[in-house]
Structures are given as structure tokens and as C-alpha cells.
Amino acid sequence: MPKRHLTDPVDLLREHGMQVTVQRLAVLRAVSQRPHLTADDIEKMVRTEIGTVSRQAVYDTLAVLTANGLIRRIQPAHSPARFEDRVDDNHHHVVCRQCGRVADVDCAVGSAPCLEPAHRHGFVIDEAEVMYWGLCPDCQIAR
Amino acid sequence: MPKRHLTDPVDLLREHGMQVTVQRLAVLRAVSQRPHLTADDIEKMVRTEIGTVSRQAVYDTLAVLTANGLIRRIQPAHSPARFEDRVDDNHHHVVCRQCGRVADVDCAVGSAPCLEPAHRHGFVIDEAEVMYWGLCPDCQIAR
DNA sequence: TCGTGTTATTGACACAGTCCAGAATTGGAA
DNA sequence: TTCCAATTCTGGACTGTGTCAATAACACGA
Ligand SMILES: [Mn+2]
Ligand SMILES: [Mn+2]
Ligand SMILES: [Zn+2]
Ligand SMILES: [Zn+2]
Numbered sequence: 157m158p159k160r161h162l163t164d165p166v167d168l169l170r171e172h173g174m175q176v177t178v179q180r181l182a183v184l185r186a187v188s189q190r191p192h193l194t195a196d197d198i199e200k201m202v203r204t205e206i207g208t209v210s211r212q213a214v215y216d217t218l219a220v221l222t223a224n225g226l227i228r229r230i231q232p233a234h235s236p237a238r239f240e241d242r243v244d245d246n247h248h249h250v251v252c253r254q255c256g257r258v259a260d261v262d263c264a265v266g267s268a269p270c271l272e273p274a275h276r277h278g279f280v281i282d283e284a285e286v287m288y289w290g291l292c293p294d295c296q297i298a299r
Numbered sequence: 300m301p302k303r304h305l306t307d308p309v310d311l312l313r314e315h316g317m318q319v320t321v322q323r324l325a326v327l328r329a330v331s332q333r334p335h336l337t338a339d340d341i342e343k344m345v346r347t348e349i350g351t352v353s354r355q356a357v358y359d360t361l362a363v364l365t366a367n368g369l370i371r372r373i374q375p376a377h378s379p380a381r382f383e384d385r386v387d388d389n390h391h392h393v394v395c396r397q398c399g400r401v402a403d404v405d406c407a408v409g410s411a412p413c414l415e416p417a418h419r420h421g422f423v424i425d426e427a428e429v430m431y432w433g434l435c436p437d438c439q440i441a442r
Numbered sequence: 443t444c445g446t447g448t449t450a451t452t453g454a455c456a457c458a459g460t461c462c463a464g465a466a467t468t469g470g471a472a
Numbered sequence: 473t474t475c476c477a478a479t480t481c482t483g484g485a486c487t488g489t490g491t492c493a494a495t496a497a498c499a500c501g502a
Contacts, residue, residue, distance in 0.1 A: 233374035281433035
């Protein structure tokens with residue numbers, strides 16, 4: 157019985173009542189290796205790692221991982237959805253208008269800024285998502 | 300020469316160096332009559348108003364109006380793009396997770412909240428977009 | 443090892459939007 | 473009023489992202 161790290165992906169899946177499959181492990185690895193990848197990027201990474209995978213398996217896995225809170229999905233305008241394993245820390249993102257690059261941005265003020273809208277129109281709000289838009293260092297140079 | 304209101308759409312288009320066409324005027328009217336419509340909604344409204352319009356004309360018009368800052372395009376996840384004529388006032392939106400309804404939300408704090416990210420990674424930021432997610436009054440009732 | 447329910451594969455399909463290209467129409471400057 | 477450039481139309485093909493449905497393979501508890 158080999159000793160496992162606390163956040164061993166195998167245990168992580170089991171703890172959430174999910175079956176352990178090579179596809180799911182590879183998706184999990186891809187997402188944690190490089191944040192903000194698209195489903196397509198992830199599919200490519202998984203395929204190079206385990207040889208073959210169906211697009212549907214990637215999407216299904218991403219969906220179930222998202223539903224169980226193991227990963228997070230962000231969807232900037234003009235971009236396919238992106239995934240990251242940095243969850244439960246309420247961070248935001250800055251997106252380059254030119255090349256689409258995404259970077260993490262910590263909360264601006266206090267622990268939950270922008271979470272208090274002025275008028276909520278009777279909505280019950282459970283999340284405040286902040287997206288910053290601008291130009292990344294590279295695209296500033298390229299004018 | 301009939302007297303025109305200050306924000307007469309005809310003048311508005313001319314001021315931005317755009318030709319005045321019935322299609323553009325109808326799109327402009329639709330967008331200002333009801334905010335947060337989709338391109339499809341707008342196409343339908345324009346068609347009932349001026350009889351016929353091509354989808355391309357609608358998309359072209361929305362694009363050129365957006366480029367000139369006469370209207371704004373917002374694109375919540377899991378929704379087609381939506382358009383509004385409330386520009387230059389830095390307001391945000393709350394979206395219903397169930398039915399997709401969109402409502403305006405004024406800035407939470409001061410005039411430009413959330414515009415000061417903790418760490419900007421060298422990005423030059425020109426906009427901070429806040430999207431609130433939750434349930435609208437109707438969908439709360441429908442559980 | 444077996445059986446069952448879960449997951450993966452496959453291929454078609456949906457949706458929102460874009461692109462195309464020629465012809466027709468229209469706006470507005472002169 | 474004339475004329476050119478800008479705009480629209482027709483109408484389909486096409487793209488990227490994602491979903492559905494049927495079948496096959498697999499995971500894992502018994
Ligand atoms: Mn992130
Ligand atoms: Mn609005
Ligand atoms: Zn960039
Ligand atoms: Zn609703």
C-alpha cells in the first residue's frame with residue numbers, strides 16, 4: 157500500500173464519490189499543471205499523455221469536476237471557456253484584449269469586494285465575478 | 300427643417316460619421332427601447348418595424364454601433380451576446396442562472412469600484428467588468 | 443471473477459455567429 | 473440631379489465550441 161500525498165488526485169476523486177479513470181486523472185493533471193487552459197488545450201495535453209481520449213470524455217470530465225468543485229470554469233467574452241484548479245479563494249482575472257491571455261488577480265479590497273451591489277432587483281446573488289480587460293505586456297510592445 | 304431632440308438618433312449617427320439608414324435607426328431604436336436584447340431579438344424587432352432586414356445587416360449594424368461607442372455589448376457565460384445603449388456610466392449586471400434574465404446593477408462603491416486590482420501582472424487595464432450571478436425573483440418562486 | 447452501474451467512445455447535431463461575393467440599393471457630397 | 477462610395481441583400485457555406493444519444497468499455501464492490 158503505497159503512501160500517498162494528501163492531495164493525491166486519486167483520493168481527491170474518491171472523496172467526491174467519483175470513479176477513478178485514466179482520463180479523469182489526466183484532465184486533472186493538465187488543469188493543475190497550467191491554469192486557464194481551454195478544453196481544446198486540455199484535450200491535446202491529455203492525448204499526448206495517455207495516447208488517446210475522446211472530446212466527449214474531456215467535456216464530461218471537466219463538467220463533473222466543475223460540478224464537484226474540484227476545478228473552476230471561467231468564460232471571458234470572445235474566448236472559449238477556461239479551467240483552473242485554483243478554487244475556493246475568490247480570485248479574479250485580467251484578460252488581454254489582443255491575444256486573450258489570462259492572468260490571476262487577487263481580490264482588490266478586503267476579502268470579498270464587489271460582492272455588495274447597490275441594487276439587486278430582488279435577485280438572490282451567490283457570486284460576483286470580476287473580469288479586468290486590457291493589454292498584456294507583450295501586446296503593449298506590439299502596439 | 301424639423302427641430303430635433305438632442306439625442307436624436309439621426310444626429311447621433313452623423314456625429315460619428317456614420318451614414319443614416321433605416322436599418323441602423325431601427326436597430327438603435329430596438330436597443331434603446333429594451334436593454335439587454337440578443338441579436339436575434341433585435342432582428343425580430345427590426346423586422347416587425349421596417350418589414351424586412353437581413354441578419355447580416357443586423358450584425359453589421361451592431362458591430363459598427365459598438366465600435367463607435369453608441370451601444371455596448373455584454374456577453375454573459377451561457378448566453379448569446381446582449382446589447383444596450385446605456386454606455387459611459389460603468390454599470391454592471393446581474394444574471395439569473397436559471398432563465399438568463401439580465402438586470403442593471405450600479406457601481407457598488409464610489410464611481411469606479413473594483414478598478415484597482417491588487418496585482419496587475421504588467422497589464423494595462425482599461426475596464427473592470429463585474430457580473431453578479433444568482434436567481435431572479437421569478438426563478439426563486441419556481442424553486 | 444462477476445455483475446452492475448458508471449464512464450468512454452463515436453458520430454451526428456445545435457447554436458451563435460462569420461464569411462463570401464456579386465448584385466442591388468441607398469445616402470449624401472458636389 | 474448626378475454620381476460614387478457605403479451599405480444592404482440573398483442565401484448559403486462554414487467555423488468554433490459545445491451537446492446529445494446510442495453503443496462499447498471499464499471500475500469497483502461483492
Ligand atoms: Mn485563475
Ligand atoms: Mn445594462
Ligand atoms: Zn496580449
Ligand atoms: Zn430567472
